[in-house]
Amino acid sequence: MKNKKTEFPCPEPDFDFPVITLAHGSGGKLTNKLLDGGVFKRLKNDFLDLRHDGAILHLEGQTAFSTDSFVINPVFFPGGNIGELAVNGTVNDVAMCGGIPQYLSLSFIIEEGLPVKDFWKILCSIEHAAREAGVFVVTGDTKVVDKGKGDKIFINTTGLGKIHPKANISPNRIEPGDKIILSNHIAAHSIAILSIREGLTFETEIESDTTNLNHVIKDLLDKFGADIKFFRDPTRGGVATVLNETAQQTGLGIDIISENIPVLPQVKAACEMLGLDPLYSANEGVFIAIVKPEIADKMVHFLHQNPKTAKAAVLGEVTADHPGKVLMNTTLGGRRVVHMPVGEQLPRIC
Amino acid sequence: MKYLNEFRNSEIAKNILNEIKKTVTRPWTIMEVCGGQTHSLVKNGILDMLPKEIAMVHGPGCPVCVTPLHLIDKAVYLAEKEGVIMCSFGDMLRVPGSRKSLLEAKAGGADVRILYSPLEAIRIAQQNPDREVVFFAVGFETTAPANALAVLHAKKLGLKNFSLLVSHVLVPPAIENVMEDVDSHIDAFLLAGHVCSIMGYWEYYPLAEKFKIPLIVTGFEPIDLLQGILMAVKQLEEGRYEVENQYTRAVTEEGNIPAQEIIFEVFEVTDQVWRGMELIPNSGYKIKDKYADFDAVKKFKVDIQEAEENQKCLAGEIMKGIIKPYQCPAFGKECTPENPLGAPMVSSEGACAAYYHFSDMLRPEMLDLNKIKSKS
Secondary structure, three states: OOOOOOOOOOOOOOOOOOEOOHHHHOOOHHHHHHHHHHHHHHOOOHHHHOOOOOOOOOOOOOEEEEEEEEOOOOOEEOOEEHHHHHHHHHHHHHHHOOEEEEEEEEEEEEEOOOEHHHHHHHHHHHHHHHHHHOOEEEEEEEEEEOOOOOOOEEEEEEEEEEEOOOOOOOHHHOOOOOEEEEOOOOOHHHHHHHHHHOOOOOOOOOOOOOOOOHHHHHHHHHHHHHHEEEEEOOOOOHHHHHHHHHHHHHOOEEEEEHHHOOOOHHHHHHHHHHOOOHHHOOOOOOOEEEEOHHHHHHHHHHHHOOHHHOOOEEEEEEEOOOOOOEEEEOOOOOEEEOOOOOOOOOOOOO | OOOOHHHHOHHHHHHHHHHHHHHOOOOEEEEEEEHHHHHHHHHOOOOOOOOOOEEEEEEEEOHHHHOOHHHHHHHHHHHOOOOEEEEEOHHHOOOOOOOOOHHHHHHOOOEEEEOOOHHHHHHHHHHOOOOEEEEEEEEOOOOHHHHHHHHHHHHHHOOOOEEEEEEEEOHHHHHHHHHHOOOOOOOEEEEEHHHHHHHOOHHHHHHHHHHOOOEEEEOOOHHHHHHHHHHHHHHHHHOOOOEEEOOOOOOOOOOOHHHHHHHHHHEEEEEEEOOOOOEEEEEEEEEOHHHHHHEHHHHOOOOOOOOOOOOOOOHHHHHOOOOOHHHOOOEOOOEOOOOOOOHHHOOOOOHHHHHHHHOOOOOHHHHOHHHOOOOO
16 A cells, blocks of 8 residues: 555563553552653653653643544554554544644553553554654553453543644534545545454555644645634544534535545455445544635645645535535436444445 | 446446336336345435336345344344354344344343354354354355355364354245235346356246246346346336346356355255245255254254234335335334334345435435325
């Protein structure tokens, strides 16, 4: 797959124990060993160096604030792991508000028995993802739970960031005629996870699209400012969920064009085979923008310059017709409703 | 994608649609047998592109929908049994049993796993010698060879902890049942292409003769379906009633002989209850006695009788094409994909779910469901 992130450096860990046990979460010596040799070492910065109960930050003006918990099976998947997912996910949520992410909190809930090597690898990828996004992990927590009470490792991150001075992101500003832009090809994350979870192999490896979007969002806001009315990242539930939520929230309709939905051929083939719809599949490095019609083409052209958004396309537009509903023009020339999904997509029998 | 994009070409679709419009002179009712075809018709918006003379009705070919209630209950019972790993295709999980669905059993702590192939269940059985692995072998003739093969593999490997909970149904007896229903008014059938890829289509000749109906072996892509419809309409307009093959790239008259041999090594034909319909003679498969060790019902002595269906669910009439999903009083109200009363609302291939998801507002009569009077 193109745009594959280069492998980041991850030296050998300096721990004298092979697995994490309940004792590492009890607050005593072993906890310090885990934190000193791990978290503080890898994520070192002035805030963490104070070793306080929390971080003291200086914030002015409008601030975006977002939190997310990451539970994923498997923890390591093609194209990433839970660590970078936890950083990118919250960074992106702050960016979707028009914020410039600056600070993160980071909490682990670890199931006892997690190999310390895995924890180390996750930490390395957190360090790498935070550096790439330009954010500091300023406070955090580590708990260990009994075997069977968790699933290897859960991570919660919370992010803070100043609102971009030119941003005016609000669903209330969406009007009929506005264009809907999708930033890149979709469904790769879902299929990458599924392929590992279900032991499926494809001719080409499909990798998760997990990446930070804050820099590209900032560039867009620098250039187009308030002509951008809305950002959302279609993670769980996929593009169909975000569009339906937006239609319902605004009381407006949405028309999309099937042919314009960017999907990589190998992802499309996997979806066909498994009976899954890319529109309902999760993404971790894609956003939807709703913008004034006059900037739509310029913005797509601008996005094409960046490898993270090389497949950006105008997906459709907002309409006063069919309020609260999303309709799709099919490749064949028919029309259908794109519904809100019900639960997880389940693969079909035949 | 090769062999897919060609069959989704809008220019070709337009040409076939024009030819259908030129050919048709009066109303015809055509049933697509397979749920995959229903899904494709609705998803691609084809129903709304057809001339108004052609009414498509959706057949019973959704394995999830016709799996009898007592088998769902048996699956749940086995899943909740100590030491059992219950393996199933994904869309069986949400189907409501009389007590609960497999998904609810899973939430309650049962080890229920979604698989794509029964052969994966063999692997799980090998990896877990101290557990019992049951595969919920659901489907039409299409999935039967893989299920039978799993039994043969298990025997060869000497596996003692693998068995099948079988719910196999067969297409030809179902078509006969639909045609014999006095309320049904089907003029032609689009046969399920994938079923025919295994079984061939020779077994449909007597049906064409008996009921004087065209039967067209049809694929699943938009162009397949449009071409199948055109072939049916041509026969109807010309007064012919033949078995014709639209899906020539996958189906031959005699079918896949090695696959059939595997099926009949392991399975034999039996009477089968169809959920929402009734018992249809000779319409299913059961495991032959010589492979009884791999029959979960016998192995675990499961004794669960057919439970009472929810009376508000009109799935039977819908699957026989007597009423449309939106003509059911419960459709979209008490019965939704979040809270399905019957199986056709569960699977994406089920007629009710297909209508609910993809086309509920495209036909004006669907906008106010209260105005629709159910025929039943």
